[in-house]
Amino acid sequence: MKKVILIKYGELTTKKDNRKFFIKQLKKNIFDKLSSFSFDIIDDYYRMFIIPNEDELEEIVLKLKEIFGIHGIVIAYETQDNDVENIKNVCLNLMKEKNEKTFKVITHRSDKSYPIDSMKMNNIIGAHILKNTNFKVDVHNPEVELNVEIRREGVYIYNETISGLGGYPVSTLGRALLMLSGGIDSPVAGYLTIKRGVELYYLYFESRPHTSIEARNKVIELARKLEKYNTHGKLIVINFTKIQETIYKELDQTYLITFMRRKMYQIAERIAKKYKCLAIVNGESVGQVASQTLSSILAVNDVTNYPILRPLCSFDKLDIINISKQIDTYDISILPYEDCCTVFVPRHPVINPNLKHIYEEEKKYDFTSLVDEAVNNAEIVDLKEKISDLL
Amino acid sequence: MIYLDYSATTPVDERVLDSYCKVTRDYIGNANSIHTLGVKSKELLIQATNQIAEIFNCHPKELIFTSGASESNTTAIKGVAFKYANRGKHIITSKLEHKSVLEVMGYLSNIGYDVDFVNILPNGQIDLKHLEELIRNDTILISICAVNSETGFKQPLKTIRQVINKKNPNVIFHSDLTQALGKTRFYLSDLDLASFSSHKIYAPKGIGILYKKRDLQIDTLIYGTTENCPFRGGTPALPLIVAFSKAIRLMNDKLDSNIKKCEKLKAELLKGLSKYPIQINSTSQSVPQIVNFSLLKIKSETFVHALERHEIYVSTTTACSSLEESTVLNALSHGNKDVSTTSIRVSLSHLTTSSEIQKFLEVFDRVWNELLLK
Numbered sequence: 001m002k003k004v005i006l007i008k009y010g011e012l013t014t015k016k017d018n019r020k021f022f023i024k025q026l027k028k029n030i031f032d033k034l035s036s037f038s039f040d041i042i043d044d045y046y047r048m049f050i051i052p053n054e055d056e057l058e059e060i061v062l063k064l065k066e067i068f069g070i071h072g073i074v075i076a077y078e079t080q081d082n083d084v085e086n087i088k089n090v091c092l093n094l095m096k097e098k099n100e101k102t103f104k105v106i107t108h109r110s111d112k113s114y115p116i117d118s119m120k121m122n123n124i125i126g127a128h129i130l131k132n133t134n135f136k137v138d139v140h141n142p143e144v145e146l147n148v149e150i151r152r153e154g155v156y157i158y159n160e161t162i163s164g165l166g167g168y169p170v171s172t173l174g175r176a177l178l179m180l181s182g183g184i185d186s187p188v189a190g191y192l193t194i195k196r197g198v199e200l201y202y203l204y205f206e207s208r209p210h211t212s213i214e215a216r217n218k219v220i221e222l223a224r225k226l227e228k229y230n231t232h233g234k235l236i237v238i239n240f241t242k243i244q245e246t247i248y249k250e251l252d253q254t255y256l257i258t259f260m261r262r263k264m265y266q267i268a269e270r271i272a273k274k275y276k277c278l279a280i281v282n283g284e285s286v287g288q289v290a291s292q293t294l295s296s297i298l299a300v301n302d303v304t305n306y307p308i309l310r311p312l313c314s315f316d317k318l319d320i321i322n323i324s325k326q327i328d329t330y331d332i333s334i335l336p337y338e339d340c341c342t343v344f345v346p347r348h349p350v351i352n353p354n355l356k357h358i359y360e361e362e363k364k365y366d367f368t369s370l371v372d373e374a375v376n377n378a379e380i381v382d383l384k385e386k387i388s389d390l391l
Numbered sequence: 392m393i394y395l396d397y398s399a400t401t402p403v404d405e406r407v408l409d410s411y412c413k414v415t416r417d418y419i420g421n422a423n424s425i426h427t428l429g430v431k432s433k434e435l436l437i438q439a440t441n442q443i444a445e446i447f448n449c450h451p452k453e454l455i456f457t458s459g460a461s462e463s464n465t466t467a468i469k470g471v472a473f474k475y476a477n478r479g480k481h482i483i484t485s486k487l488e489h490k491s492v493l494e495v496m497g498y499l500s501n502i503g504y505d506v507d508f509v510n511i512l513p514n515g516q517i518d519l520k521h522l523e524e525l526i527r528n529d530t531i532l533i534s535i536c537a538v539n540s541e542t543g544f545k546q547p548l549k550t551i552r553q554v555i556n557k558k559n560p561n562v563i564f565h566s567d568l569t570q571a572l573g574k575t576r577f578y579l580s581d582l583d584l585a586s587f588s589s590h591k592i593y594a595p596k597g598i599g600i601l602y603k604k605r606d607l608q609i610d611t612l613i614y615g616t617t618e619n620c621p622f623r624g625g626t627p628a629l630p631l632i633v634a635f636s637k638a639i640r641l642m643n644d645k646l647d648s649n650i651k652k653c654e655k656l657k658a659e660l661l662k663g664l665s666k667y668p669i670q671i672n673s674t675s676q677s678v679p680q681i682v683n684f685s686l687l688k689i690k691s692e693t694f695v696h697a698l699e700r701h702e703i704y705v706s707t708t709t710a711c712s713s714l715e716e717s718t719v720l721n722a723l724s725h726g727n728k729d730v731s732t733t734s735i736r737v738s739l740s741h742l743t744t745s746s747e748i749q750k751f752l753e754v755f756d757r758v759w760n761e762l763l764l765k
Contacts, residue, residue, distance in 0.1 A: 213430050214430055217434070335618070336618075385438075387442075388438055388439075391442055391636055391640065
């Protein structure tokens with residue numbers, strides 16, 4: 001008897017006309033992710049079946065757990081023999097592997113030419129299990145659900161679902177640009193955005209030599225962690241040194257962070273447009289630091305009317321940390337390298353910046369050519385890791 | 392020359408040696424330095440560590456590079472004993488362990504710890520019932536090797552873990568995997584701590600790994616920690632680490648076929664030995680790479696030197712305690728000196744050939760008859 005993997009779609013069930021599009025993208029993403037394995041996929045409106053090499057099954061399941069748009073992963077037994085006696089025995093053997101608790105049988109008969117209807121199959125299989133084991137029936141809250149799907153291609157039997165990540169298949173909802181610093185929040189914001197089916201490009205501002213190559217490597221590592229889910233992202237690095245130094249020299253230093261972030265947003269908008277990103281994403285969480293008070297957000301957001309997504313705006317820090325541990329970015333984020341937001345920080349940054357004052361100050365220096373230069377000299381960093389041939 | 396002492400140490404694989412030399416020459420920066428040369432070394436260090444973590448199926452942060460398995464064993468055992476002394480002072484181990492384990496245990500029992508040895512069954516496995524009886528509320532550590540170096544006896548780590556979890560889930564489980572690496576498959580998820588050595592798998596000597604489960608806190612042995620070595624002090628030995636990582640990859644790629652090959656060689660060897668009145672100590676529970684037997688009538692040392700005259704190299708017990716009586720066989724044979732002082736270990740490798748085994752058997756026959764006549 002063959003083992004196959006059955007994929008249950010996530011929130012796609014709420015989609016109607018677009019459903020085929022979502023499924024097609026999910027299938028493409030699965031092929032991308034599993035490119036090193038050999039397998040077949042059969043899909044329809046409700047389900048997808050992956051027919052793997054049996055010895056690769058476990059590895060494939062691990063990979064599927066990293067794909068958004070999958071609600072549940074099921075390892076099902078496939079039998080070609082749809083004779084009732086055979087189905088009964090397969091069911092019984094499968095149930096014997098479980099601790100005996102309460103159960104119910106759910107038969108789906110998508111092959112309507114099958115002579116016995118679903119209700120009757122439930123009864124026949126249920127009776128067989130009751131007779132031969134100590135399981136008890138509970139149709140309302142069963143501890144084990146035994147599923148029998150009778151299809152033209154064969155009969156699929158399973159009693160355990162592994163949860164998938166949920167969300168939407170990546171890139172079904174367009175692309176966005178994540179402002180990726182080295183901190184804990186932005187990778188988490190990125191992860192949550194990818195979960196909603198959005199493909200990400202990453203934007204990083206660096207201030208060499210005030211920031212080190214290690215700080216950049218740290219961001220590359222973080223981007224790579226997100227690539228596990230995102231797959232086709234690009235990391236764009238902006239050289240921010242001159243702008244930062246000029247702000248420091250020319251403008252009111254207590255507003256340094258505000259000015260810096262205004263420039264960053266301007267640059268981000270232009271990069272987003274250039275790479276067809278429909279929104280900018282960042283890791284801001286209201287009130288967390290001086291630059292994330294509502295009045296700071298207002299003062300910074302003032303430079304752009306591009307959509308800015310802040311998936312973490314209402315998250316507590318501890319909740320953010322928990323997610324960052326789950327996605328394995330926490331350990332990288334806490335490495336102690338200076339990033340461009342931590343060099344030249346004023347001792348008491350302004351908490352409630354005043355827009356009038358900002359406009360006055362910004363009149364003192366024309367940043368246009370510096371911003372142009374930063375955008376034009378943006379560097380694209382390869383995220384595919386080249387493994388040393390020494391290994 | 393016929394080398395049949397691969398469990399003592401192995402010749403370095405040319406491909407591994409090549410990497411070792413290149414890294415020594417080209418990566419001069421200290422991985423702890425912040426300049427470009429340091430960062431270049433650090434990047435390679437991270438890749439080498441990640442590669443091992445992927446093969447071992449663990450987190451890279453769970454791998455601590457040490458100078459070898461003896462240091463790993465010492466760090467693990469002392470580290471737990473000192474950290475958790477307030478929880479209890481009872482430790483369980485077996486007579487199957489390497490010297491570095493047994494000696495730390497001796498030291499700990501001298502300073503007030505209570506060390507128990509679990510019995511060994513005739514098939515070479517530890518007595519799980521006895522283990523269950525031994526586990527107490529104040530037991531803090533159990534250290535049992537996955538594969539015994541003298542006899543190749545393999546232990547059921549997963550079952551041991553289940554016994555621990557049933558009786559006292561707080562007990563920390565350490566296993567010396569030195570002889571398991573490259574000889575059999577293992578799952579680190581069953582363990583809290585594990586020790587590895589490089590030179591048993593065709594890598595240079597001088598490097599080992601201590602696997603430490605992430606959330607587990609133990610005392611450190613070597614101070615002077617840095618960001619890249621957060622648990623054990625010292626500059627990362629990059630050439631050795633890269634060489635070890637490469638050797639692990641090469642080993643892993645061929646593990647199944649190498650095991651099969653050694654099984655075949657072992658069968659040939661055992662068939663050839665079956666006509667002599669000797670006692671085969673390795674059992675069906677032994678890894679195929681290690682064949683241990685007691686000559687009963689000829690002292691092991693005499694026999695090893697006699698074979699050596701024909702350029703055949705085997706060992707008496709283990710390389711680390713060659714001139715002493717075998718503790719394992721002593722325990723197994725209940726003190727029968729004929730068994731424990733006449734044992735020979737032949738250890739095989741995928742490099743061993745069938746004709747080497749035949750040649751060994753020929754020479755064995757000659758030496759056997761010569762020495763018996765005397």
